[in-house]
Amino acid sequence: MHVKDLLDKKGRDIYSVSPDDTVYDAIAKMADKNVGALLVMEGDQLSGIISERDYRNKVILKGRTSKTTAVKEIMTDEVIQVSSSDTVNLCMQLMTKHKIRHLPIVNKGEVVGVISIGDLVNAIIAKQKVEIDSLRDYIGGGYPG
Known part of the structure; x- marks a missing residue:
């Protein structure tokens, strides 16, 4: 299965903040959208990603405050990303290797979606169910022949 197939099923919603937004605003948006990470966008350009883990490690544990800390101060700016033509297996390998839970999907510089580890696990389980049912x-x- 390719990322495009996964996006076709789950949707292409992209939730983002700007680098100058406060961490508080980012966390509030994560809570509102029920997601664990947001893309950090400057216009149409992906400049980073901010996750619950960034908040925990770079705000709470460092004694900062979320209302006075800008997203750009704690975001991950070296973002692992894939394209919609990549496979679900590659995404799982990247997430496992880099210990991340969210991957932006970028085609020719344009962000077209985001997938989470949960999306990948659900896709793999669905594929296995189809294979088990076929077997x-x-x-x-129950086969023709």
């Missing part, structure tokens, strides 16, 4: 049908004699 059950085959074994049970």
Whole structure:
């Protein structure tokens, strides 16, 4: 399965903040949208990503305050990203290797979506269910022939 197939099923909603927004605003938006990370965008350009983990490690544990800290001060600016033609397996490998839970999908410089580890796990489970059901049908004699 390719990322494009996953995006077609889950949708292409992109939630973002600007680098100059406060961390408080970013966390409030994460809570409102029920997501664990937001893209940091300057216009149409991806400049970083901010996650709950960034908040925990770079604000709370450093004694900063979320209302006075700008997103650009704590965001991850070296963003691992994939394209819609990449495979779900590649995404799982990247997330595991880099210990991340969200991947922006970027095609020719344009952000077209975001996927989470949960999206990948759900896609893999759905694919396995189809394969198991097909095997059950085959074994049970439910195949044409």
